[in-house]
Amino acid sequence: MTGGTIVVGGNRKGSGSGAKSETIPPSSPLYLHPSDSPSLSMSQIKFDGENYQLWADALRNGLDAKNKLAFVEGTITKPETIEGAEESLEAVAWRQCNAMVKAWLRNAIEVRLHPSITFSGTVPEIWKELKERYSTGNAPRVHQLKAELNECKQAKDQSVVEYYTRLKSL
Template identity: 40%
Template sequence: MSDKKESHKQKSAVTEKSTTPYHLSANDSPENIITQVQLRGENYNEWARAMRTALRAKKIWLHCGSIKHTSDDSTEQEDWWTVNSMLVSWILNTIEPVLRSTITYQEIAKELWDDIKERLSVGNGPRIQQLKYELIECKQQGLTIMNY
């Protein structure tokens, strides 16, 4: 009978969800690399997508967006700083060393994320216009669908 209770407790612990946005697992550490996609500059969109996915899987993506720094001296502030510092480490660990040296040091994960986005997500306006023009000029000109 006690084996069943113990088994149930173990299953509950595995399926139990954290209700705090400051939860880190025992396996989380600052030296972890949470995605294999390394930011090189020209691959910002790929890197950002991989990072968002990894951070959502860890249920801490909100720290790069909507969870704001608290100003009171509560334990929540200490938890916020712990998760924020972990995020800054993870973000920096996925950036190519040459590029990392050019990134402004930011202590706040959201500010770091926004700085990287502002610098590296710039679209190529002339190329976009060229592609739009080529699409407009794309015509079948009497060819069959198979030949076109």
């Protein structure tokens, strides 16, 4: 498998087209596979404003499989570009990957919640905003869940699998 090719640069005097072709290795988080598309869905679970933890775990798993988890964690940062200088290969690749992961995030969020993330700049900013807003503890809900766990018993007509699934979801 070869790396993803990115064309860097534009027309420069005396150098033909001025564009040079460089590659990103497939093992890099900056690599985009030809099958990667903004319409791709990372998870079948859509975030609806109430299922944050389930959604976040599923999405993190999908992003990890695509080697893009570093974008939501913020551990891969945009390379510095000197004003007036040509963008480096890494800066171009980071910008493209950030845009792709943003699209994947939008695809995993219900449309009614899109306005809340529309103006966030980078993937880590969006992820942090969603986490701060929706993963907060809710004392009354925690109490309710603990009470439901204490009262949870297997019904006579309920299979072990059904009971285990209910118990696990609580």
